[in-house]
Amino acid sequence: MMKTAAIIGGGVIGGGWAARFLLNGWDVRVFDPDPEAQRKIGEVLDNARRSLPGLSDVPLPPEGALTFHDDMADAVQGAIWIQESVPERLDLKLKVYKGLQAACDPQAIIGSSTSGFKPSELQDGALCPEQIVVTHPFNPVYLLPLIELVPTEANPPELVERAKEMLSSVGFFPLHVRKEIDAHIADRFLEAVWREALWLVKDGIATTEEIDEAIRMGFGIRWAQMGLFETYRVAGGEAGMQHFMAQFGPALQWPWTKLMDVPEFTDELVAMIADQSDAQSGMHSIRELERIRDNNLVGMMRALKAQDYGAGAVLNRHDARLKPGALPTLDGADLCQPILTLSRAVPLDWTDYNGHMTESRYLDAFASSTDRFMEIIGCDADYIASGGSYFTAETHIRHLDETHAGSKIEVQTQLLLGQGKKLHLFHSMYEGDKLLATGESFLLHVSLETRRPCAPSAQIEAAMARIAQGQAGLPYPEGAGSAIRKPA
Numbered sequence: 001m002m003k004t005a006a007i008i009g010g011g012v013i014g015g016g017w018a019a020r021f022l023l024n025g026w027d028v029r030v031f032d033p034d035p036e037a038q039r040k041i042g043e044v045l046d047n048a049r050r051s052l053p054g055l056s057d058v059p060l061p062p063e064g065a066l067t068f069h070d071d072m073a074d075a076v077q078g079a080i081w082i083q084e085s086v087p088e089r090l091d092l093k094l095k096v097y098k099g100l101q102a103a104c105d106p107q108a109i110i111g112s113s114t115s116g117f118k119p120s121e122l123q124d125g126a127l128c129p130e131q132i133v134v135t136h137p138f139n140p141v142y143l144l145p146l147i148e149l150v151p152t153e154a155n156p157p158e159l160v161e162r163a164k165e166m167l168s169s170v171g172f173f174p175l176h177v178r179k180e181i182d183a184h185i186a187d188r189f190l191e192a193v194w195r196e197a198l199w200l201v202k203d204g205i206a207t208t209e210e211i212d213e214a215i216r217m218g219f220g221i222r223w224a225q226m227g228l229f230e231t232y233r234v235a236g237g238e239a240g241m242q243h244f245m246a247q248f249g250p251a252l253q254w255p256w257t258k259l260m261d262v263p264e265f266t267d268e269l270v271a272m273i274a275d276q277s278d279a280q281s282g283m284h285s286i287r288e289l290e291r292i293r294d295n296n297l298v299g300m301m302r303a304l305k306a307q308d309y310g311a312g313a314v315l316n317r318h319d320a321r322l323k324p325g326a327l328p329t330l331d332g333a334d335l336c337q338p339i340l341t342l343s344r345a346v347p348l349d350w351t352d353y354n355g356h357m358t359e360s361r362y363l364d365a366f367a368s369s370t371d372r373f374m375e376i377i378g379c380d381a382d383y384i385a386s387g388g389s390y391f392t393a394e395t396h397i398r399h400l401d402e403t404h405a406g407s408k409i410e411v412q413t414q415l416l417l418g419q420g421k422k423l424h425l426f427h428s429m430y431e432g433d434k435l436l437a438t439g440e441s442f443l444l445h446v447s448l449e450t451r452r453p454c455a456p457s458a459q460i461e462a463a464m465a466r467i468a469q470g471q472a473g474l475p476y477p478e479g480a481g482s483a484i485r486k487p488a
């Protein structure tokens, strides 16, 4: 069944929510009185389309429909999730909930993006307090997984569970904040760091750029993968956390922080920070900086994915949810045609200085197709664990057209030979009807014990025979068996 989300307030944050839902297959209905809202959301969506689908190694569901509504009551029709992201003013938010709750499905969940307000403040005086929770996201909402989900006692546990499930289903990591507090959990850290940084600039200790270097060249990378406590545990060495605490505990008595003493926001301080920031980053437009940020985030998150750690583990869980049914099985495929063995968007970290998919990634894609073909014929993880596998002996790739970041690519695989220990495959990569590249691979079945070629299991032989028989009517592909010729 099609799921529908209503987005109330479509600025930086509302636009990110809209993109996250749409690209995960939900229909999205937007209400925002700003006549520019449609353009602004369109720009956020462009960036999201470029970066989000490629984070997955499987296809996202087909995009939902995006509609804009002049009337808030109309926008919430049919919505099971309503995300409020209007400006951070309590009176405005309360007024919006009054309007919303008069019109929406009483079963719908209303999440607020508020960075600072507690859910009890938002529920106060509402028609139906149990419907409202805080769901605090992080910019860019379409890439970063964290949502601080803050309920109160007024919210039934069933609703909190439903909220977690819906957030997870679009790839978020819902962090259940068990006790409400101003600014939730994450922004309290950011506030602490921000206060320290303002003093360092004001006192002339460091420039904005030096402060950013201190973060991104060191602990920022550490935090991105382990956070605070796990990082310190490692820092404690073999003696562990207790040793670490004992060693660094005394520092807490020293005047190392000015957290409660806040520098006055004089015109002079504001100008100093703005000037330093211009000198540091003024050569890039905001749109450029957003793209640089997204490229970096995608590269780091995909690296974490390979380690199945932190934000990367969340991405893997999302892929596992999407995977069933994404590609045909031996029994589900039309064996008279080439078999779909890869379907995905080209991730940002697969492109090169020419702006298109870099050479080595064609092999990456075709290798995934070969792996999938092996799975289809029964050479899956269990089979490999039992001691048999295929090793690639030869590959030939032809590049026929350009492929760009975010493009949805599909690979169709034809079996040219599957007999005994020999497996000869021909992969064709398409974007829509356009043939982008072909990859031909010759593999040998091996014993992982002797590392020598040997016959595969009878089950694999039978599966290969079934496919060979089905595909017998297909023409021998153009380009198969070709090589780079010596110039005449």
Ligand SMILES: NC(=O)c1ccc[n+]([C@@H]2O[C@H](COP(=O)([O-])OP(=O)(O)OC[C@H]3O[C@@H](n4cnc5c(N)ncnc54)[C@H](O)[C@@H]3O)[C@@H](O)[C@H]2O)c1
Binding pocket: 008, 009, 010, 011, 012, 013, 014, 031, 032, 033, 034, 037, 084, 085, 086, 087, 088, 089, 096, 113, 114, 115, 116, 136, 137, 138, 139
């Ligand atoms: N910017 C961030 O980094 C960030 C991060 C997390 C959470 N938040 C929270 O998200 C919320 C929105 O912040 P933002 O940065 O997107 O602000 P924004 O100013 O970019 O967007 C707010 C949008 O709400 C619209 N709006 C105003 N009144 C409205 C109404 N009555 N009904 C519907 N729409 C209305 C405005 O036209 C605007 O497009 C705030 O509560 C903020 O605390 C912001």
